[in-house]
Amino acid sequence: SYELTQPPSVSVSPGQTARITCSGDALPKQYAYWYQQKPGQAPVLVIYKDSERPSGIPERFSGSSSGTTVTLTISGVQAEDEADYYCQSADSSGTFLVFGGGTKLTVL
């Protein structure tokens, strides 16, 4: 089965830049999406189609893609950004959706 691989954890100090990666063989062919999930809450879409930001998402959230890896970048991290972040994409056919294992972002 198809898998997306994320680091389990990333830690940054307030004001620094956080980068969370997601790797998968089909990423050159399929869009990637990123979700933020805070404890006890439903996930929120923060990046779609690799690098587009939905309405209402702060500009400090950005996404990029290079080969089989996509990256979520949070510039000028704030305490409120502490959360779990999940990437999502699909297999090469687009019919099987998959989430990465999630990355816990800790703001020191």
Added chain:
Amino acid sequence: QLQLQESGPGLVKPSETLSLTCTVSGGSISSSSYYWGWIRQPPGKGLEWIGSIYYSGSTYYNPSLKSRVTISVDTSKNQFSLKLSSVTAADTAVYYCARGLMAGTTHAFDIWGQGTMVTVSS
């Protein structure tokens, strides 16, 4: 604005069928621009896509669950439903319904329900 709300039993016995319904309000489930999906999250673990349905009834399922899952849509009630058969303790999770925004050959979930906890236990 569009809202989704899950409903169904919070406790299901092992080997029985889990049944949940998602009611969509503030918009039509019959829009050609969206899929409608189910995602679950076991306690302390990550997200798992269960499956998605288009308003026409076309379905896409996670291969690992496909033999036990049925997702259906009722456009007259603006609802879609999930049935998961032969449940075990491993199916204990928060179950979310969500709207799937189409992009290329796939979709992302841009609006989510609040989630409902389902425990499998005798």
